[in-house]
Amino acid sequence: MKAVKVLFALSVLSSFYCRQVTPVLQAAVEVVSFGIDVYSFFDSILGEDEDKSPPPPIEYDRIINRISEKIEASTDTVVFKIELQSYISELRDVALTVKQLLAEMMDIVTAKSKEKREEYQRRFRGNYRQHQTKLYRIKNLLAFKIDVSGISNTLLALIANEFECGMTKLEEFQNYYMTLVSDVVALSLLNERLEEKSLYNDTLASWKTATRSLYTDFEKQKSNCKAKFFGLIKKNFDKINDPSQLYQSNQNRYPYKATDVLFLSGSYCVWNLKNYNNILKKMHERTFTYVVINENKNEAAHSREQYLKITSTTQFRDCLEDTGKIISYFDVLGEDLIFWLMFPQDISDKFRILLDQNSTASQINHVQDGTEYTTILYVRAQDIEVNSTLTLADFDTVFNEDTVEEPSGLKTWQFWAIIGGSALVLIITITIIVAKIYKKCRESRFDY
Template sequence: MKKLNLFYIFVIFSTLTSRTVDAGLPILGKVVDVVAFGLDVYSFFDSMLGDDETQSTPAPIDYDRIINRISERIEMSTESIVFRIEVQAYISELRNVALTIKQLLAEMEDIVRTKNKDTREELQRRFRNNFDRNKIEMDKVKSLLTFKVEVSGISSTLLSLIANEFECGMTSLEEFQNYYMSLVSDVVALALLNEKLSENSLYNETITSWQTAIRSLFYDMEKQKEECKDKFFELITKDLIRINDPLDLFENNKHKYPYQETDVLYLGGSYCLWSLKAYEKLLNKGKGGTMTFVFINDEENVLSHTSEQLQKVVSNAKYGNCLDDTGKILSYFDVLGKDLVFWLMYPQGQAAEFKILLNHNSTASTISTESDGTKYTTVFYLRSKDPSTNSTLSPSDFDVKSYEKTDEVDESPGLKTWQLGVIIGGSVLVVVVILTVLICKCR
C-alpha cells in the first residue's frame, strides 16, 4: 500500500505541474483536496480487506473516522438546490446523479459496518454490480456543467445558466462549487472502492483520469468566475438602482462581490460635497432629496489614514465657505502629492441622517473638526498623484453639491447670543406696543 501511495503522489504532482501553469498552483491544492476522501476510503478498505481475512474490522479510530465521513457525505449529497422554473429542468440531471451517489455511499457504509465476513462479501458483490450499472450516470459529473442546454431559445452551458441564476454572486457560486466538487469527490471515492474490490484493479489509471477531469472542472469554474468579475460595474450599477436601503446595499456588495472592496455612503442631511467628474470608481443615485454613493476601493486610492498633515488640511476647510474653499483645499492636497477625488463634510449633529458604511480595508479617511462651536465629520478619498505628469486638479474638475439641506445645526445646550437678542428685542417690542395701546385708551 505504501508503494501505491508514493506512486500516487508522484503521478498527481507530475500530471498537475505539467498542465496547470496557466491556472496556477491553487488548482493543484484543490484537486488534492477533492481526491483526498477517495484515498482515505481506498486506504481504509486496503487495511480492512488485507491478507488477514479473519480481521473483521480495522482499528477503532480509523473505523469511527471513516464511518463519520461517509455519513457526512451521504447527508451532503442530497442538499437541496433551488432554482427558478426555467432552470429546474436542467438541474434535474444533477439531482439524479446526487441520488445515485447517495445510494452507493449508503452501500459503502453497510460494507464498513457489517462484522460478518459472508455478509460483507455479499454486500461487496452488490456494490460492484450497482456501481457498474450506474457508472455512466456518475461519470456525468466530469462534463455536466459544460453541457449546452437551451433556455428561452438561447443555448448556454449549465454553468453559465447557474451563474446567471445567482446574478454572478461570487459567494453563491463558491457555495455551489463546493457542493458540486463534494459530489465529484464522492464519485472518486466510489470509483476507487470499486477498483479495490475488483480482481484486476485499475487504481493508477482511475486516479490519473479523475485528476484530469477535476482540473478541467476547476478551470471551467474559474473561467466563469472571471467572466462574472468582468461584468462587475454593470452588475453593481444594477444593484445600486434596485436596492434603496444603504445597509442592504452594503451587505449585498459584500457577499456578491467579495473580491472587490466597496463602501456605501448615504447622505440624508445638510452636507458639503465635492465629487470628481466622471470618476469611474464612484457610482451614485439620488432619491427624494437624498444621495447614495458606492465607492470602489482599489490600488489607485491611498489607504485610509489620519496623519497630522491631513488633519491640518481638513481643519482649514470652512463648512460655510464650501464652494470658495474648493481650490484652496485642492492645492493643499496637491502639495502632499495626492489628488482629491471625493469630499464629504457634514455637521455631526445630523449624523443620524447619514449612513457611512465602510469596508474593513476601505481607502476612506474620516476626520473630525470643529469650527465656530460646531463639530463636523469629513470623509474623503485620495489617489496617488501620477509622478509622470505635472497636471493638477482645479474646482472645474469637480461636481459640487453644497447644502443639499440648509438646516442650521446648534450643538450648544443653551441659546446663542443672536438668539437671545431676537427674543429680548421681540419682548421689548411687544411691551412697547401694549403700553402704546393703553396710553391711547386712557386719553
C-alpha cells in the same frame, strides 16, 4: 499491493506540487484525497492477507464520520429558476445515486461479519456498475451546451446567469458540485478495490485530470463574471435604495471588490471627481447615496495627521469656495483628491457610512469653531508623467445645510411681538382715556 497503491497516491499528490501550486491544483488535491483515504482504508480491512493488521478503532470512527458527513451533504438543496429545473435534474439524479452508494459503503465498513461484508460488497458493485455512466457524466456535465429562452450556453454559464454572477452563490454551487465529484472519486476507487483486476492507477489519474479541468471551468466563469462587474454593480445600485441592504448585497455578490456605501441625509459638503468611473451616485427622496469602488492604487500614501492639516483649514460653510484651495493642498502632497465628504458630527445619525474592511477611505475628525466635524476622503497617487493639475471644473460640488424647521402656528418671536404690541396699544389707550378724564375734570372745575 497496498504499498504500491500508496506510493502511487503519493506520487500523484507530489506531481501536483512539483509544479507551481495554484488554487486550482490545491483544490484538486483535496478532491481526490478523500478517494485515496477510502481506498487505503478498505484495502486494510478487505482480503485474506494475514500479514495485515486491522486499522485501530480511531480509523473506523474517522472514516465513518467522513462518510456520514458526505451522505448528509450529497443532497443539499440547490435552488434554481424553473427554466433550469429540467437541465439540472441529471445533477440531482447523480446526487441521489451518490447518497445511495455512500450508504452502501457505510454498510461495508460497519458489517459485523465477513459474510455480511461480502454481501454488501456484491450489492455495491452491482449498483455501481448500473449507475457508472451517470456518475461519470459529472466530469463534463457543466460544459454541456443548453438552450434556454433562445440562449445557447453551457450549464455553468446559465447557472451563473441565474445567480446574476453573485460570487457567494457561485462559490456555494462550486463547493456543492465539487463535493459530489469528490464522492464519486471515492466511490470509483472503492469499486476498483473490489474488482478482480484493479485499474486504480488509471482511474485516479483520470479523475485528477477531470477535477483540474472542472476547477479551471469554474475559474473561467468567475473571471467572466468579474469582467462584467461595473455593469452588474450599477444594476444593483439602481435597484436597491436601502443603504444597509445595498452594502450587504455588494459584499455578497462582489467580495473580490472593496465597495463602500455613503448615505447622506443632513448637512454635508461633497466634492467628487467627475471623470472617475469608480463612484456611483444617485438622489432618492432628498438623500444622496454614493458607492465608492476602492482600487489598490488609490490607497492613501500619507498619514491622517497630514490630512488633518488640510481638513482643519476648511470652513464647512465655505464648501463651494474652498474646493480649489484644498485641491492645491493635495497637489503639493503628490495626490489627486477623488472624493471629499464633510459633515457635522452632531447630525451623524442622519448618515450611514458603511466602509469595506479593505476600504481606502481616510476618516478625519476635527474641531472647528467649537463644532466637531468628520471628513471622509479618497485620494489617488498622481501620475508623475502627467503634469496637469485638477481644477474646480473637474469636480461636482454639492453643499446642503439643513435648516431647523419652526413648529406650525405662531413662531416664538411672533408670539412675543404680538404680546408686546398688544401691551403697548393697551398702555396708549389707557393713557389717552386718563388724559381725557383729566381734561374734563379741569374744565369742570373752571366752569364752576
